[in-house]
Amino acid sequence: MEEVKAIVEKSQQFRMNHIKLFETNWDPYDNSEGNDVHDSVQSGINVSKTLRAVMEPLFASHFGESVLDELFKKFAYNVKVHLDTEKTKYSVITLLLTRI
Template sequence: MGGRMVLTLLGRRSDDPSSKECCSIWELLAITLNDMVSEGLIEEEKLDSFNIPQYTPSPKEVRLEVQKQGSFSIDCLEVFGVNWSEIDSDFDPNVVSEDGGYHLSRCIRAVAEPLVVHHFGEEIIDEVFKRYKAQLAAHMSTENPTFVNVVISLKKIA
């Protein structure tokens, strides 16, 4: 009888699906893998066939999908950002990470490692994420990137 649900999705503020606000975390992994191809550590054909399926919806898209499905009403829909550096400080704004990108690279590794291992093999995985951490640290030192989260509170329609 009834019910509620709260969802948090990685998303974007913009209605433009090609917006850069959602993709740089994966672009940095692509740069890492591409560098390893140019050094002969990964086969180019393997890189060309590698894909991480991800879509980051806008608040408008989330709202439209809920309305289209029809089982829930929307109590609240909000968007907020989480600064990458906060992840690297264990979400403590008073802590400045001395090893930029460490926690964030571990977080992304938890998501991407099974895909990378399956596609490229176990033997390169440590090197991929060592280089990826360096890419993250460099990116974080010149920009202030954030993850955009879409949070929606839903109520079951009786």
């Protein structure tokens, strides 16, 4: 978080009113706090769909739409394999800024 603070301060365009770091599960439908994944197959699909919603236009423009279904199917499988061994979380930083 110190790096983010330094970048905001260096820009001299904003005053930082609040900064918070929190973690969230990879699977947007998994609200559990524990380290267990209850359904790694469904969680892999959920993570893949979430990433696809954001990245599909970029991947389609570079590789064509014909590869997308297979790409995200393989990605869902790889996430499932990972979640079978370890529950992973995203780190999220939220900022409340005021323009100077």
